[in-house]
Amino acid sequence: MLTLQGSPLSWEEVLDRYSPLVYRLAWQSLGNRQDAEDAAQEVFVALVRSSPSFRDETHLRAWLIRTTSHRCKNLAASAWKRHTVPLDPDWTPPAGAPPQAGAVLSAVGRLPEKYRTAVYLHYVEGYTAEEIAALLGCPRGTVLSRLMRARKLLRDLLKEEFDHDQR
Amino acid sequence: MTNAELYRQSLSSLTPGAAWRERTLAAMESASPRPARRRTLPILAACAALVIAAGLVWRWFSGPAPRTFPGGTVSQDPGYTSAQTLEKISWSAPVDMGMGGSDDTRGFFMVHDLEEMTGVNPTLDNTDRIKELPVYKNPIPSEEEQLRFAQNVAAALGTEITDYESYGPETGSPCRFFSAHMADGGRMSMENLISCHVWLPERLPLPAWADTLEKAAPLLWDQLAPLSGFDSPALEVTTHYNFYGEQSQNFFWFRHDPEDSLTDQLLDYCFNRIGDRFWYESDGGMSAFYLPCWPTEEGVLYPIRTAEEAVADFRAGDYLGMDAPTDGANAQILHVELVYLNQSYQSYIQPAYRITYTQDYWDETDIMSDAPDPESFSSVSVAYVPAVVDEYLEELDVRYMPNT
Numbered sequence: 001m002l003t004l005q006g007s008p009l010s011w012e013e014v015l016d017r018y019s020p021l022v023y024r025l026a027w028q029s030l031g032n033r034q035d036a037e038d039a040a041q042e043v044f045v046a047l048v049r050s051s052p053s054f055r056d057e058t059h060l061r062a063w064l065i066r067t068t069s070h071r072c073k074n075l076a077a078s079a080w081k082r083h084t085v086p087l088d089p090d091w092t093p094p095a096g097a098p099p100q101a102g103a104v105l106s107a108v109g110r111l112p113e114k115y116r117t118a119v120y121l122h123y124v125e126g127y128t129a130e131e132i133a134a135l136l137g138c139p140r141g142t143v144l145s146r147l148m149r150a151r152k153l154l155r156d157l158l159k160e161e162f163d164h165d166q167r
Numbered sequence: 168m169t170n171a172e173l174y175r176q177s178l179s180s181l182t183p184g185a186a187w188r189e190r191t192l193a194a195m196e197s198a199s200p201r202p203a204r205r206r207t208l209p210i211l212a213a214c215a216a217l218v219i220a221a222g223l224v225w226r227w228f229s230g231p232a233p234r235t236f237p238g239g240t241v242s243q244d245p246g247y248t249s250a251q252t253l254e255k256i257s258w259s260a261p262v263d264m265g266m267g268g269s270d271d272t273r274g275f276f277m278v279h280d281l282e283e284m285t286g287v288n289p290t291l292d293n294t295d296r297i298k299e300l301p302v303y304k305n306p307i308p309s310e311e312e313q314l315r316f317a318q319n320v321a322a323a324l325g326t327e328i329t330d331y332e333s334y335g336p337e338t339g340s341p342c343r344f345f346s347a348h349m350a351d352g353g354r355m356s357m358e359n360l361i362s363c364h365v366w367l368p369e370r371l372p373l374p375a376w377a378d379t380l381e382k383a384a385p386l387l388w389d390q391l392a393p394l395s396g397f398d399s400p401a402l403e404v405t406t407h408y409n410f411y412g413e414q415s416q417n418f419f420w421f422r423h424d425p426e427d428s429l430t431d432q433l434l435d436y437c438f439n440r441i442g443d444r445f446w447y448e449s450d451g452g453m454s455a456f457y458l459p460c461w462p463t464e465e466g467v468l469y470p471i472r473t474a475e476e477a478v479a480d481f482r483a484g485d486y487l488g489m490d491a492p493t494d495g496a497n498a499q500i501l502h503v504e505l506v507y508l509n510q511s512y513q514s515y516i517q518p519a520y521r522i523t524y525t526q527d528y529w530d531e532t533d534i535m536s537d538a539p540d541p542e543s544f545s546s547v548s549v550a551y552v553p554a555v556v557d558e559y560l561e562e563l564d565v566r567y568m569p570n571t
Contacts, residue, residue: 011195015188023183037183041191046338048198055330055348063332070339097177104170105177123171124178137346137356139455141415141445148410152534154170163171 002047004054015044021061021125022068028120029072031109039071046071062135069117107157115150118143123163231372233386238393239323241316241363242459244434247301247466256302256469256515257561258553271493273529274546276407281501281525283406284547289423289432290505294474294520296429297505301466302555303516305509307335308360308463313345316360320458323394324365326351342511358511363458370452380404380416380446387453388420395441396459397422403442412538416446419457437507438462462509462516469517469555474503477520477552486522486550493548498524501547505554518554523547 002009022043027036046067054060108119121127121135129147133140154162168176183191276284290297308316310333321327326349335343345357352368371390377383384402392398401423406416419442422435443456480486482495501523509516525547535541553560 011192015192015195019188019191020182023187024178024181027181028178037187040183041187041194044191045194045198048195050334050337059332063334066334066340066344067338073339094177094181096180098168098173101173101177104174108174119174120178123175137344139445141409141447145409158170160170162174163169 002054004060005056011044011048014047018061018064019044022064024124025065025068025117025120026072028105028109028116029069029113030075035075039068039075042071042075043067058131058134062137065117065121065135069113073113103158104162107154110157111150111153115146115153118146119150119154122147231374234367234371234390235325236390236393237323237325239319240396240459241319241323242360242396242438242461244439244461245303245463245465247303247468250467253467253469253559255559255561256517256555258515258517259513271491271526271529273531273534274525274548275489276547276549277410277531277535277544278407278547279543279545281545281547284523285502286403286405287401288403288436288504288506289429290436292502292504293429294503294505297433297471299468299470300430300505300518300554301434302469302518303462303466304464305359305361305462305511305513305516306464307343310335310343310345313343313357313360316363317345317347317355317357320355320363320365321347321349324349324351324353324367326353328355344511360463361460361509361511361516363460364455365458366455370454373452378451379448380418383452384418391420391441391456394458395420395422395439397435397439399424408535408538408544410534410537412535412540412544413447415444417444418442418446433505434507437509469559471505471518471554472556474520477554478503478522480552481522481524481550486552488548488550490548493524493526494528495550498526500524506551508551520552520554522550522552524550 002011002014019040023036023040026039026043027033030036030039043064047064054063108116111119117136118132121132122129127135129143130140132143136143151162278284285291313333314328314331317328317331328347329350331345331347333343333345334340342359345355347355349355354366355363357363371387373383373386377386381404384404388400388402392400399422400420402418402420404416404418406414409415419440421440423432424435425432427435438461439459441456441459443453446453478500481500482498484492484495486495503523504521505518506521507516508519525545529546531544531546532541535544538544
């Protein structure tokens, strides 16, 4: 049983609240549903095995984000080391998304992992640079630098601005 | 709709299916639960311990009393030795290193002056005398070892750990991370036992006139000295600029004794240091710093190649860097120095040549378009080449660099 701010949280509640975050991060890293599902499942099983206590939601989210990142890298490297051909990223927009989103998803998927995570947390989850710094355990300046470099790379890839960021 | 809005809308609609939820819940329920571990440490009635000693007079100014720390050395030089036989060592790199730039149009660090990123490494353009250097193993510590280290750090700060978390290979990480809260409101994070970052509950007191790093540095050293473990500091400050043209400074004090051998001076420069990154004048002070952290195991001396050989490798494109591959043959090399790569994911903490360079065809005006006077900026980059001779070096082992 997981505890959050001293209160128990059932596994069903954990999945309901946090599976979208973990799954989307995994999908953005791996580019296909099957691998994303595998990685996301591994994250939640690791959560059970670790049985940590979290003092607040930021603490829990930080743990989930870090573990998702590690698992995605492990998954990608495992396929590579087995000399199998990993599933190619398929940036087809998910059901319900605008069809023209494919190019944007593909561009973000090509970013280095640390830029991609910052972009996801900022643009999808809505965290500020300061909040992302707290989640990732790095200085705010580092997050700002990653976001700026990511926007520059995306501008090169998409041939147009990604967005104008508000500091 | 902007690209960012397209991105947000697309991912927001992505959710795992009901079948996945069922499978995952089953997997979670069948996973063996671990016994609950007590991680919350008792909080002493520590208010008295945080009160700055009465009657302390700070000779530099009258104003807010400086912070005093009990101090103490938390990390010791493990020393190094020679060995009759040397085993091969590996050189690890993060899997996404070298992907920092999409094209070779600018360097990594934006500067006004090409020398702003030059430090005071005792081996700066002065490597010829060194023929061998220690290499250290970098084992992953246990949670208990990290906790003991952290408790010593907290005691040196005059406080104690209240709660912590430590996670390592069990989560897929190539090293062990540690984070903790302290009774005085501060925080701490560690990577293995070779990096310790402290966040104080509030900035170190400074008078109003100490509004630049240059003015503040002596006053900050006065307060940090008890935590450093040394009393003969040299200060390094390097400057670069963010994309808004704001000055950002990295700085640290390191133990420096010119009477020591150049090898020992280098080791002090790399490991026996206290300081931080990203000093912005607008932030108004310093509230976080890295503590000195030595490797945990005794080093073994390995022969190293010459700077000329390292530069030849760089010119040939055989190096590690954060940018897109560059025209190494025609790069303008600014400096060559020896450093240690001591990232937590490295299997061995080992020496490398750091080559700082620039290119005359780089153009920073585009990326600096949000800064005042974009054309006033230049840029420099850094390349790393292994220092240990090839005979003892395994092929590059590409590993993971989580969130660094």
